[in-house]
Amino acid sequence: MAKRYYITTPIYYVNSVPHIGTALTTLASDVTARFQRMRGSEVHFLTGTDENAIKVAEAAQAAGKSPQEFVDEVSEEFRRIWGGMNISFDDFIRTTEERHTRVAQEVFKRLQDAGHIYLGDYEGWYDVTAETFYKESELVDGKSPDGNEVRWVKESNYFFRLSAFEERLLKHIEENPDFIIPEVRKNEVVSFIKQGLHDACVTRTNAGWGIPVPGDDSKVIYVWFEALINYISAIGWPDDGYKEYWPADVQWMGKDILVRFHATLWPAMLMGLGVELPKTLVGHGWMLMGKEKISKSKGNVVAPLELAHDLARRSGCAEDVAVDAVRYYMAASMPYEGDETFTSDNFDLMYDVELVNDLSNGIHRVISMLNSFCDGRIPRGTVPASDVLDVRDHIRDVAKAYSNFRLEIASQFVIGVAGLLNQAIDREKPWDLRKNDDPRLADAMYTLAWYVRVLEGLVRPIAPTLADRICGLLRLPETRRWDTIGAENAIPANHRVAKAEAIYPRLGQKKAKEKKQMEQTKVEENVISFEEFTKVKLRIARVLNAERVPNTDKLFRLELVMGEEKRQVVAGIAQEYSAEDLIGRQLVYVSNLQPRKVRGVESQGMILAADGPNGEAILIQPDREAPDGTSVH
Ligand code: ME8
Numbered sequence: 001m002a003k004r005y006y007i008t009t010p011i012y013y014v015n016s017v018p019h020i021g022t023a024l025t026t027l028a029s030d031v032t033a034r035f036q037r038m039r040g041s042e043v044h045f046l047t048g049t050d051e052n053a054i055k056v057a058e059a060a061q062a063a064g065k066s067p068q069e070f071v072d073e074v075s076e077e078f079r080r081i082w083g084g085m086n087i088s089f090d091d092f093i094r095t096t097e098e099r100h101t102r103v104a105q106e107v108f109k110r111l112q113d114a115g116h117i118y119l120g121d122y123e124g125w126y127d128v129t130a131e132t133f134y135k136e137s138e139l140v141d142g143k144s145p146d147g148n149e150v151r152w153v154k155e156s157n158y159f160f161r162l163s164a165f166e167e168r169l170l171k172h173i174e175e176n177p178d179f180i181i182p183e184v185r186k187n188e189v190v191s192f193i194k195q196g197l198h199d200a201c202v203t204r205t206n207a208g209w210g211i212p213v214p215g216d217d218s219k220v221i222y223v224w225f226e227a228l229i230n231y232i233s234a235i236g237w238p239d240d241g242y243k244e245y246w247p248a249d250v251q252w253m254g255k256d257i258l259v260r261f262h263a264t265l266w267p268a269m270l271m272g273l274g275v276e277l278p279k280t281l282v283g284h285g286w287m288l289m290g291k292e293k294i295s296k297s298k299g300n301v302v303a304p305l306e307l308a309h310d311l312a313r314r315s316g317c318a319e320d321v322a323v324d325a326v327r328y329y330m331a332a333s334m335p336y337e338g339d340e341t342f343t344s345d346n347f348d349l350m351y352d353v354e355l356v357n358d359l360s361n362g363i364h365r366v367i368s369m370l371n372s373f374c375d376g377r378i379p380r381g382t383v384p385a386s387d388v389l390d391v392r393d394h395i396r397d398v399a400k401a402y403s404n405f406r407l408e409i410a411s412q413f414v415i416g417v418a419g420l421l422n423q424a425i426d427r428e429k430p431w432d433l434r435k436n437d438d439p440r441l442a443d444a445m446y447t448l449a450w451y452v453r454v455l456e457g458l459v460r461p462i463a464p465t466l467a468d469r470i471c472g473l474l475r476l477p478e479t480r481r482w483d484t485i486g487a488e489n490a491i492p493a494n495h496r497v498a499k500a501e502a503i504y505p506r507l508g509q510k511k512a513k514e515k516k517q518m519e520q521t522k523v524e525e526n527v528i529s530f531e532e533f534t535k536v537k538l539r540i541a542r543v544l545n546a547e548r549v550p551n552t553d554k555l556f557r558l559e560l561v562m563g564e565e566k567r568q569v570v571a572g573i574a575q576e577y578s579a580e581d582l583i584g585r586q587l588v589y590v591s592n593l594q595p596r597k598v599r600g601v602e603s604q605g606m607i608l609a610a611d612g613p614n615g616e617a618i619l620i621q622p623d624r625e626a627p628d629g630t631s632v633h
Contacts, residue, residue, distance in 0.1 A: 003243075004041070004042045005044070006046070006235070006249050007032055007036070007252070008250075009253070011048040013055065014049045014050070014051050014056055014059075015055050015056050015059035016059070016301075019296065019304070020301075020302045020307065020342060021293070023085060024284070025252050026047060027085070029252045030087045030088055030089075031327075031461045032402070032461075033088055034088060034462075038457075038460065038479075039399075040481065043090070044245050045088060046089065046090065046092075048092050048093035049078055049092075049093075050095055050227045054223070055129065075094050085304055085305065085323055085326075093233065093234040101211045103229060103238075104229045104233065105221075108202075116161050117159065117202065118159055120199075121155075122154070122155050123152075124201075125139060125144075125150040125153070127150045129148040130144060130146060132144065133153075158202050158203040158213065159199040160269070162197045162199050162264065162265060165271055170190065173193075176277075180258070180281050181282055182282075182336055182337050185258055200265055205219060206220045224261055224265070225265070228269065231248060231251065237275070246276065247279055248278040250279065252282050253283055255283040257283075262281050282405050284336055285336060285338050286340075288340065288342065289302070293339075304330075308325065314507060315507045316505045324466040325351055325504065328354070331411045334407040334408040343596070346597075351504070357553070357572065358553055362452075363452050364502050364503070365422075367474075367499075370449065371499060373430055373434045377495060380494065381445065381447065382446065387420075391417060394413050397409075397413045412599065414459050417451070419551045420451065420551075423553060450488070454485055454486050456470040473498050473501065475495070476495070536592070537631070538590060538591070539588075540588065540626045541560035541607070541629070542562075542587075543559070543582045543583055543587065546582040548574060553575070554575050556572075556579070557570055558582065560589055561629075562591070563629035567604045567605060569604060571606075577617075586621060586625060588607065588621075589607050592605070
């Protein structure tokens with residue numbers, strides 16, 4: 001049997017349930033798995049829960065439950081949430097399972113027999129939150145480098161001779177450029193190893209929870225040491241069958257657990273066992289809230305399914321596609337080298353601009369036109385060669401980004417294709433062709449339907465339910481194989497489509513509708529105080545330059561001047577205004593809005609526009625010229 005494409009996530013501590021930080025790694029792994037399956041790989045996707053930690057036992061005690069009862073419940077909750085997020089894992093390992101404890105003990109024994117583990121005395125600081133040992137010199141103001149409380153531990157313990165692996169680790173990293181990505185993380189690992197590795201303490205006193213050291217019941221195996229083993233215990237190591245999966249093709253994780261654990265301790269353990277190293281370790285950045293990492297210990301968590309549920313409630317989209325909006329948001333804002341900040345405004349903006357305007361509206365327009373101009377059928381036609389070439393370029397770029405674990409880039413290209421679809425609609429103007437009984441209508445509508453089909457395939461790894469919904473509109477089976485995306489004959493002749501349906505209704509529209517209803521029923525509006533209003537700084541700004549944001553349908557990057565100061569904003573007004581219309585014009589600008597990224601471009605504020613009757617933007621301009629930078633009240 002061909003070797004499987006083996007993908008792993010970290011196994012999560014069961015001291016609380018998943019939030020969008022933990023979900024980020026799992027989603028990244030799921031997108032990789034779904035893409036590789038479409039590529040024709042036999043995928044094996046493993047996730048699971050890390051249940052033997054001291055903090056898990058402490059959380060159980062706090063909940064008034066026995067540790068086993070507690071881990072059973074929380075682990076089940078992880079499964080439920082991953083199910084709700086449509087995570088397509090093939091196996092779920094729990095470190096309290098016999099298949100794991102047996103292998104963890106076997107690994108310990110083999111390393112001990114080979115002389116890699118010895119008995120010694122441990123005295124030092126222990127961070128229970130991160131389950132990590134620290135040297136005195138590593139503490140910052142008496143706390144761990146991450147700011148967690150530490151406690152002094154003095155025990156006789158077993159040590160793993162990590163120091164003996166320095167040279168081999170450095171050599172492996174150097175010879176295998178894809179072993180650790182991104183590059184910045186690799187550099188961190190290399191400098192960490194070069195500072196000198198200390199032997200790792202790999203046991204703790206047995207306090208009644210954990211995997212006992214073989215032959216010494218007074219100790220349990222240090223939770224990190226045995227947790228890492230899950231990646232091979234789940235695939236049946238040491239039985240030969242494990243080679244069907246191992247080495248893992250990609251091990252996804254956040255940067256917090258890469259340097260000390262996955263890129264040093266773990267490969268050294270494998271070297272000691274004589275087992276091959278994983279092919280690639282990806283250590284992505286963090287999702288922040290404000291300036292802090294989203295984390296259960298900080299208590300600033302956002303639960304992924306609640307975010308989806310809330311979106312469904314506010315926008316009116318179905319719950320299952322709301323989950324895909326969250327999946328899309330995570331993929332599109334995947335922090336690769338740096339970190340990303342979660343705000344609900346960013347989430348809403350991404351939803352309205354990318355999913356509603358670009359994707360859902362484009363598809364809706366095509367299906368509506370097929371219904372009204374072509375009797376609900378896709379006529380036989382030909383796609384212009386230039387569209388085929390353009391789209392194939394995009395398909396290649398999306399595939400490259402998925403293969404290189406760059407989800408944020410893949411999402412940009414996918415939405416870029418939605419942009420091309422909208423441009424094709426505006427270029428073909430099927431409504432004119434129809435009015436003039438022009439026979440070119442068949443080619444035009446076939447081309448547009450072909451774009452929708454392409455989008456369905458490209459977006460599938462990120463948003464499988466959304467892709468199914470698109471298939472429902474096209475009445476075509478799902479695209480299973482990547483290499484069929486963009487085939488020109490992908491749609492049977494005179495194929496009948498479904499009635500049009502807006503998959504993602506606009507949040508803005510819903511708000512506008514609600515507002516109208518409120519006015520009609522004379523419900524009192526939320527009032528704000530004068531002080532609250534004055535917090536918003538409005539100023540007159542002049543447009544110095546206007547450039548289209550590449551691969552978007554509606555976005556301009558505007559350079560604004562206000563006296564001495566220059567700012568840039570991204571504004572969705574390209575369908576209503578051209579660059580010539582805009583340059584030199586004075587506008588009203590909100591100058592103290594938190595900057596945010598729109599399609600990779602920083603938007604430092606917002607310009608004011610009214611919502612026209614069809615949702616179009618109508619810019620607000622001063623009645624006569626005022627000096628640039630003048631305050632507006
Ligand atoms: O560390 N942003 O488990 P854990 C991005 N059990 N990713 C985040 C994140 C955030 N704000 N918060 C969490 C453990 N993560 C160990 C792993 S593996 C053998 C043992 C993600 O429950 C990120 O992948 O603390 C991080 O590495 C992982 O969740 C930590 O999960």
